[in-house]
Amino acid sequence: MENQQIQITHSQSRKAKPASDQLEFGRIFTDHMFMMDYSEEKGWYEPRIVPYQPITLDPAAMIFHYGQTVFEGLKAYRTKEDKVLLFRPEKNMERLNLSNERLCIPQIDEDFVLNALKQLVNLDKDWVPSAEGTSLYIRPFIISTEPYLGVAASKSYKLMIILSPVGSYYKEGIHPVKIFVEREFVRAVEGGTGKAKTAGNYAASLKAQEVSEKQGYSQVLWLDGIEKRYIEEVGSMNIFFKINGKVVTPELNGSILAGVTRDSVINLLKYWGVPVQERRISIDEIYDSFKNGELEEVFGTGTAAVISPVGELNWEGEKMVINNGKTGSLSQKIYDTLTSIQNGLEPDLFDWTVEVK
Structure with missing residues (x-):
């Protein structure tokens, strides 16, 4: 070829x-x-x-x-x-x-x-x-x-x-969104096509998205398809949580898409010395960390938005307002750094960019 x-x-x-x-x-x-x-x-x-x-x-x-x-x-x-x-x-x-x-x-x-x-x-x-x-x-x-x-x-x-x-994903500047935790519908299951970028995954997500928007929420937080307890993705993005100074994100388990931005964020955090873990995370753990005052930031990652801060999670009627509904300092730093690298505004220490000639 x-x-x-x-x-x-x-x-x-x-x-x-x-x-x-x-x-x-x-x-x-x-x-x-x-x-x-x-x-x-x-x-x-x-x-x-x-x-x-x-x-x-x-x-x-x-x-x-x-x-x-x-x-x-x-x-x-x-x-x-x-x-x-x-x-x-x-x-x-x-x-x-x-x-x-x-x-x-x-x-x-x-x-x-x-x-x-x-x-x-x-x-x-x-x-x-x-x-x-x-x-x-x-x-x-x-x-x-x-x-x-x-x-x-x-x-x-x-x-x-x-x-x-x-155009710019954030026409008025980066701002947090409200997310509805989905319990009825599922995006994908382990052994299915969740780890592939295929049209059916997105078609299957539309109904939950439609329902959440009618309730005033921008996206849904997907839970696993078996126990409906473990966090997978947010909308069509990967998801990160900053809890008591440490960042955690769901591990790739066969039903989660391996995002390029996700991988870039993990590399950046490690470079900065920020503790980061890829593991199973339950919605119960997130709720407990919120009640304990340890849930500091939540953000999604993807090609379109790069970073999408989450200002509120609604889980079965319990509203978790994160960082007073404002963009966290770590979310902002990641967004600024990645977009600066992408636009050639700061040194590309990871050799991530490729010039088109």
Whole structure:
């Protein structure tokens, strides 16, 4: 695969670029996209960058019927020196293959696809916004395309990468959100697809999200699917708790997605000498630490927001207000440090950023 040349077809009609203050998440797309196909006979073949366009699929394409699909999400950032940086993109390629394995999708050549991603971003480099807090969101994804209604793994696939300029997640500055602890619905179970980044996990989360929003909460805190006692994720993010000076986060148990930002935060905390543990955490433990005055900070981590502080947890009617509903000093420090590294504003001591040339 590494010997294949990526064919490039330039768009003949370039789109107007929106103003930075008009950017919404995932509504606007750039001029080009990357595509590559898979068949049992050829393997992955015909890598190409083409003008952004609709795709045509057979109504019997297996993606529509059995949901065999995986995706990733990462960002490109424009620095003050007008460089374009990616943040740990090799981790996204690595995780894409882990998701592929779980969904019975053929493995990709991680280096080749990352190179294709860089070529695509470089071609549409003018779409990377420069205003503070903005970035170019990158969405690689794979869908099953074989026209067949039998329940089996598809024999053909399509890999695509699309790009979308996005605004600042926090338009009015970083602020804590209110979270509802979910007891009825579950996101995933050990042995299921929770550790894969696949569409079905997100479809399964929508009902709980809808219910929580009607009650005035921004997201739900997911508990395990067996005992409904142990904490897993918050919304579509990983979750951290600062308890009596120590930071704890749920260990990766097969039903929790291994977030790139999660891993970055753990590395930062260790570098700073902040005690951090990955282990099982029950909601009872969190409630007890709150009652004892030891629950100091709670925050989610993910690509979109980087850090999302939690100001309140509602567990069976018990409202736990954290840090007086304000962003904690550690949450703020992590957010400032990660975003500064991503935007080239401070030294990248971990060698996390990759320049697109």
